[in-house]
Amino acid sequence: MLKLATAQPSISSDLKKNAARICDLIREAAAVGADCAHFPEAALSGYVKSEIKSWSDVDWEALEASLNEVRACCAETGIWAFVGCNHRHPDLSRPLNSLHIIDGHGHAVARYDKQYCSNAEITDWYAAGNKPITVDIRGIRLGFLICIEVQFPELFMEYERLGVDCLCLSSGPGLKTFRIQCQGYAASNCFWLSYSVPQNASDKQPSCFIGPDGEILASCGCAASGLVLGEIDPTNPKWDIPVNKARLWRRRARIGEIYREHRLKE
Template sequence: MPPLRLATAQLPITGNARQNGQKVRAAMRDAAASGARLILFPEGMLSGYAKNPIQDWSEVDWDVVREELEQVMVLAAALELWVVLGSAHPLTPPHRPHNSLYIISDQGELVNRYDKRFCSATETNRFYTPGLEPLIFEVDGFRFGCAVCVEINFPALFIEYDELGVDCMLLPSYPIDRIFFVKARAYAAIHNFWLALSVPSECADLMKSAVIGPDGGVMAQVEAAEGTVLNDLDRDAPELDVALKKARPWRAVAGTGEFYRDAHVTDPRSTDKTVL
C-alpha cells in the first residue's frame, strides 16, 4: 500500500471565525500543493477555543462559523483533500456546544464529526457538552482515530482505539504544559501507531505541531511559531519495521495471554511465594 502524506498545521487562533477560516484555507492550499491527502488543524481552530480567546459563546457568530465551514468544504473538494478541523459545534439552546472535529472528505462532504468525550472540569461546567463515542474513518487504506487535548490523560481511550485497529491517532490540542508531548510520544510507542499532534501558535513555546512515529520518535515537526509540517505514513519504512511488523502484532497476542499459555508450568517453587 502506498504511503499517505499527512499535513499537520500550527496556526494562530482568534475569536474571529472569518480570520480563522482564511488561515485554514491558506494552509489547505499549501498542503495540497505539497501532495498532502489529509490536513489536521488544532482544537477550536474555526470557531475559536473556549477560555482563550472565547470567554462566552455569545461572542461567537454561529452563522459566520457555518459559512466558513461551508467554504472549507468547497475548497476540500476542489483540492481533493481530506480535512480534520477543530471547532465548537452548536447544539440547540440552551445546551452548550460540543468541542468537535469536523471530518471533511476529499469530495467536500461532512462525513462525520468527533465530539470530545472527556472534557475538563471547566469545559464541562462552563463551555461544552461532552460527546459519547469514539470515531474512526479511513483514507486510502489508513484508519484514523480521533481524540482531543485533555483526553490524553485517559489511557483507556487510547487502548480502545488500539483495539479498533487505528493506524494513526489525530490529536488536536490546546496544551498548557510540556509533559503533554511526552505523553503523546508514549502512547504512540506503546500502541505502535502514528500520532499527529496539532497545536495553535499560542502554544509554540510549549511544543510544536508534530507527527510522532509508531516507535515514539518525532518524525517531523513545525519549526516556526506558524506553519504546517508534512510527513508520509509509510507502513514499509525500514526504520519502523520492528514497531509495525513485530511489536504491534506481538503485543496484540501477548495482551490476550494466549502467547504465554503453553509456557506456564506447574512447579511448587513457582506457586510458593515464600520459598528461597
C-alpha cells in the first residue's frame, strides 16, 4: 500500500514563496503519514504567460537553489515529492515543462518532460519531452502526465500497458472538464489517479484523488490551499473488480482473442 498526498498550493512569481509553500505541504503530508506528495504543473518555477512573461526574466540559479530546498525537505521528512518545475536542458534551445521526481533521501531520481505541449507552449515557449516515466515506490508503480495531456487518451493507455497502479496528472489553470476526464481515464484504465492543480485555479476544478472505478475519493476545497490523502492498495477487496477483474479482462478484450470463436464472420 502507498499513501499519496495530492497537493493544492498557491503559486506565485516569487520562487522563495513557492519553495516555502511546497516544503510546508511536504511536511504536512509527512505528518499525516504520506509516502509521497504530488504537486501541480510549474508549482515551483511558476508557469509561462501567468507568472513568467519572458525567459529572460528567469533566474535559473535561484530556481536551482529553490529546487535544492525542496530536495532537502524530502530528505528531512523521508517522503517523495513530484514537483512541477521548468527545466533547462543543455541540448535544447528552449526549457522543458517538467515534473521532478525526488525520493525520500532528497535525490532527483527521474524527470518527466511534458510530451504534448499546447499550441501556445510549442509555438513560443517550450521544447517537448519524448517518453513516459514510471517509478516504483513501496511496490506501487506510478506514472506522470502534465495538464493538456489529459486530452490524449493514448498516453493513459500507454501507462496502463506499462502497468502503473496510479497516474499523477499535474495541471495548471485548465478547463473544468479536465477533472471529469481524469475520472473517466481512471475508470476505463482501472488505476488510481491523483489530480493536482494550483490554488489559483481550484475554483473551477479542485485537486482530487480518484479511485480505479472513477470515483472521487477525496477532494481539496475550492480556492483553498492544502492537500488530501489517498491510499493505493491493490490488495484491498473493495477494489477487486476494477483492479483484478476488469483491468485484466480489458487487456484480453483489446487483444481480441477471447472474441475470435464467437465473432460474426460476415
